[in-house]
Amino acid sequence: MAKLRDLPTELLILVLEWLGKIDLQSLIVSQLTSKQFHAAVQDVLTDAQNRDLRQDPLSEEKPAVHPLWASKFGALFNSADCFTEADRRELRYLTLDGDFTLPFRRLPWARAGLGRAAYLRPEASWRSLSLTFGQAPITQLDLVKNYSYGGGGDSVEYYQVDVPSSGLTMGLFYDVLLCERANYGNETGAWELLLGKRLRSYDVLFEYECFITDDPDLVEAGEEARQAAILYVRGGSTDEVDPLKHDRGTWIPHIIGKEPPKLFPWQGPEPDIDRSLI
Structure with missing residues (x-):
């Protein structure tokens, strides 16, 4: 039976990026699954924060605590x-x-x-x-x-x-x-x-x-x-x-x-x- 960790790293990161958007806590906890997951989650979190840095600071969206x-x-x-x-x-x-x-x-x-x-x-x-x-x-x-x-x-x-x-x-x-x-x-x-x-x-x-x-x-x-x-x-x-x-x-x-x-x-x-x- 196919398992999530069997996915190629590129696809796994896409899944984890989506998970981070809907449930950040689950994404963080998923690091404990394996070394592969830990590395992939760290990549996702780093990429997300780098995207945040590039966001338009003049956006009409009001700043809010996550x-x-x-x-x-x-x-x-x-x-x-x-x-x-x-x-x-x-x-x-x-x-x-x-x-x-x-x-x-x-x-x-x-x-x-x-x-x-x-x-x-x-x-x-x-x-x-x-x-x-x-x-x-x-x-x-x-x-x-x-x-x-x-x-x-x-x-x-x-x-x-x-x-x-x-x-x-x-x-x-x-x-x-x-x-x-x-x-x-x-x-x-x-x-x-x-x-x-x-x-x-x-x-x-x-x-x-x-x-x-x-x-x-x-x-x-x-x-x-x-x-x-x-x-x-x-x-x-x-x-x-x-x-x-x-x-x-x-x-x-x-x-x-x-x-x-x-x-x-x-x-x-x-x-x-x-x-x-x-």
């Missing part, structure tokens, strides 16, 4: 999604204050030790795949941090993540969230990934002393920002926040990559400075 990542890592794109219905009834404010690793520990694969170990391998396939797999990759990631003080007033910080020319991978995004400079530790209240947006003005950000996601003077959207994204992190005092009952386990989320992500200061045009004021 559905597989949305199902496996959903709360990491918007921390508010980690709260259960019981949490929402109990809490006055949906905040992570005091427990910023909660979205990680509530991921669907994080509770079972064996499943978690498979995901946390440095060589796990998800880490090297594009966050927007199947679409043009995210090539610019702005990190905006906004801290609100209990007595009034805000402070802001800005960093630009060092994203490779091939685009933002799931592994890099995962590690950025856990990077010490990217959060406020247990004073982190929330975060959200805003696709198709980038910071328009560093000066306006610091003039406002806060971040407003839909302010056109502050945030650029549309064609020019299609391959950009903003990771918006909020933090603040925990004094008036109802604490959530912790469901801590033995697993403590950590950066998986060999080195922490690199974060740079503003990389845009230098602001005009009135030297007479210096």
Whole structure:
């Protein structure tokens, strides 16, 4: 009886390419079948990401997280999604204050030790795949941090993540969230990934002393920002926040990559400075 692995490599790759379009997870898992499948799947994934790089960045299609990542890592794109219905009834404010690793520990694969170990391998396939797999990759990631003080007033910080020319991978995004400079530790209240947006003005950000996601003077959207994204992190005092009952386990989320992500200061045009004021 003929078997799939008996197909010529060219035909096998065509079958696997179709599988990747309809069920990326099955394609990734199929690598375990044999060395032949592993090599063929790697070719398919590489070709797919190279195609993504060549896609027209001015396409009218809105950038989106791949559905597989949305199902496996959903709360990491918007921390508010980690709260259960019981949490929402109990809490006055949906905040992570005091427990910023909660979205990680509530991921669907994080509770079972064996499943978690498979995901946390440095060589796990998800880490090297594009966050927007199947679409043009995210090539610019702005990190905006906004801290609100209990007595009034805000402070802001800005960093630009060092994203490779091939685009933002799931592994890099995962590690950025856990990077010490990217959060406020247990004073982190929330975060959200805003696709198709980038910071328009560093000066306006610091003039406002806060971040407003839909302010056109502050945030650029549309064609020019299609391959950009903003990771918006909020933090603040925990004094008036109802604490959530912790469901801590033995697993403590950590950066998986060999080195922490690199974060740079503003990389845009230098602001005009009135030297007479210096």
